[in-house]
Amino acid sequence: MIPRSAEPIRVAAVDLGATSGRVMACRVGARTLHLEQLHRFPNGAVPVHGDLYWDVLGIHREVLTGIREVARTGRLHGIGIDSWAVDYGLLDCDDRLLANPRSHRDPRTDGVPAQVRKTVTDTELYDVTGLQQLPFNTVYQLVSEIGSPALEAAERMLLLPDLLSFWLTGQAGAERTNASTTGLYDVRTREWAIDLAKRLGLPWAILPQLRDPGSVVGPLLPEVGEYVGLADVPVIAVGSHDTASAVVGVPAGEESFAFISSGTWSLVGLELETPVLSEEARAADFTNEGGVDDTIRFLKNVMGLWVLSESVRTWADKRLTDASLPALLAAAVDAPALRTVVDINDPRLLTPGDMPTRIQDLAREAGEPIPRTPVAITRTILDSLALAYRRNIRLAASLAGRDVDVVHLVGGGSQNSLLCQLTADALGVPVLAGPAEAAALGNGLVQARALGADLPDLAAMRALIRRTHDVRPFLPRPRSAPNSGDWEAAAARVSR
Structure with a gap:
């Protein structure tokens, strides 16, 4: 199973996002690290009668198509899948999917955290899980299903990357970095929090056996191998929460660093050896998620470029032809700095809809100048996002007792030069x-x-990334620089 020759190892890296999925060929050698995208497909929640579902069978089909393409173009040694967190599928006693998984943006968890709080206080929950108490956490999704036919019939719950791996191999389990996002995982013992599940009335027996990133899930099922043109190729459990994989991909050296994994969501924080479970961390909504090699990702979920992409979609629906993303970003560079800033984490920005109007409403409520044009709204979103990065990196460092010398910004947002520069300006450290x-x-x-x-x-791993991949440095500009803005004053405006 393990390659013994001196040739580079070539694997299929399946990277699933909430808006698109990709299957990449990744070639790894002593001084080689090369990615090639061989299959990309759109993804997104499907609305049905007010509910939001994932077309998980369609995703599975696209994953198979991508693996087949990687296999067609060269020798393949392994397959790994990462995706967004918290969402899951329920299987019956015959390991058949009971229903399409719901999206974490589905409204079924409205009011559920308050319901859970009557049985398990926020402090108790945090002390066990160390998790930011977001309304879409798996624990709240499952509580919303208590009494439903699907949960009553369920024999097994598999998080989405584990479900897809199960369909490839027939081997069920839960990879730890993703399990740590559920709200049902003990961050100290690194095991399921069975007592917590029992207190909440959840069928704890549906929680599958845990496995570490880097463990072998199993070989492809014969019918899968025949379909994709492979034999005896293992599926490997990677850091199946995409943020866990992204933090592995941070090209950090010896410096004390913070990370921002910037995409649809922004995950902002530090890599630590032990969790931070103080009351101050809980009150600040910081999360302690498992990382590769027993690390802790001490981070905050911050609204990401989802707000901008939804705005662009709204403008496209209104046929504003000058509102393409490249044109907006180019024009936003010269827009007035920090003219309007809003709380980019306001829960009204969580669900799909008319995001520009919501941004204007937030500005009006905060007494900020109302941005009227797509360019002004774009600059408002990016300025506000950089302020959120500033606030949460500084807070994470304070809570963990750490200094931050540099910020590594990875993911799709790293290609947004304006966002990178604004983040450096806001934090006053290199990005x-x-x-x-x-x-x-x-x-x-x-x-x-x-x-x-x-x-x-x-x-x-990170040294290999540094040897093979360029990063772009963004240095903080002085306040006197043209259009750099007064970040201290802007931060005070958002927090008032």
Whole structure:
């Protein structure tokens, strides 16, 4: 199963996002780390009678298509899948999917956190899980299903990457970095929080056996291997929460760093050895998620570029032909700095809809100048996002007792030069942007190590990224620089 020749290890890195999915060929050698995108497909929640579902069988079909394409173009040694967190499928006693998984943006968890709070207080929940108490966490989704036919019939719950791996191999389990996002995982013991599940009336027996990133899930089922043209190729459990893979892909050296995984969501925080479970961390809504090699990702979920992409979609629906994203970003560079700032984490920005109108409403309520044009709204979103990065990196560092010398900004947002520069200006420390494909790189590196590559730890993986991938530095500009803005005053306006 493990390659013994000197040739580079070549794996399929399946990187699934909530808006699109990609299957990449990742080639890893002693001084080689190369990604090639061989299949991309659109993704998104499907609305049905007011509910939001994932077309998970369609995703599975696209994953098979991508793996087949990677196999067609060269020898393949392994397959790994990462995706967004918290969403799951329920299987019956015959391991058949009971229903399409719901999206975390589905409204069924409205009011559920308050319901849970009557049985388990926020402090108790945080002390066990260390998790930011977001309304779409798996624990709240499951509580919303208590008494439903699906949950009554369920024999097994599989998070989405584990469900897809199960369909490839027939082997069920839960990879720890993703399990740590559920609200049902004990961050200290690194096991399921069975007592917590029992207190909430959840059928704890549906929680599958846990496995570490880098463990072998199993070989492809014969029928899968025949379909994709492979035999005896293992599926490897990577950091299946895409942020866990993305943090592996941060090209950090010896410096004390913070990370921003910037995409549809922004995950902003620090990599630590132990969780921070103080009352101050809970009150600040910080989360302690499991990372690769027993690290802790101490972070905050911050609204991401979803707000901008939804705005662009709204303008496209209104046929504003000058509102393409490249044109907006180019014009926003010269728009007045920090003219309007809003709380980019306002829950009204969570669900699909007319985002520009919501931004204007938030500005009006805050007594800020109302942005009237697509360019002004774009600049408002990016300024406000940089302010959120500033606030939460500084808070994370304070709560963890750490200094931050540099910020590594990875993911799709690293290609947004204006956002990177604004983040450096807001924080007053250098921002190193890239790689954009950090999650796929982390996915591929964990697979390669499991398959015999000489990558003993995260430092070795990150050193390989630094040798093979360029990053773009953004240095903070002085306040006197043209259009750089007064970030201290803007931060005070948002917090008032």
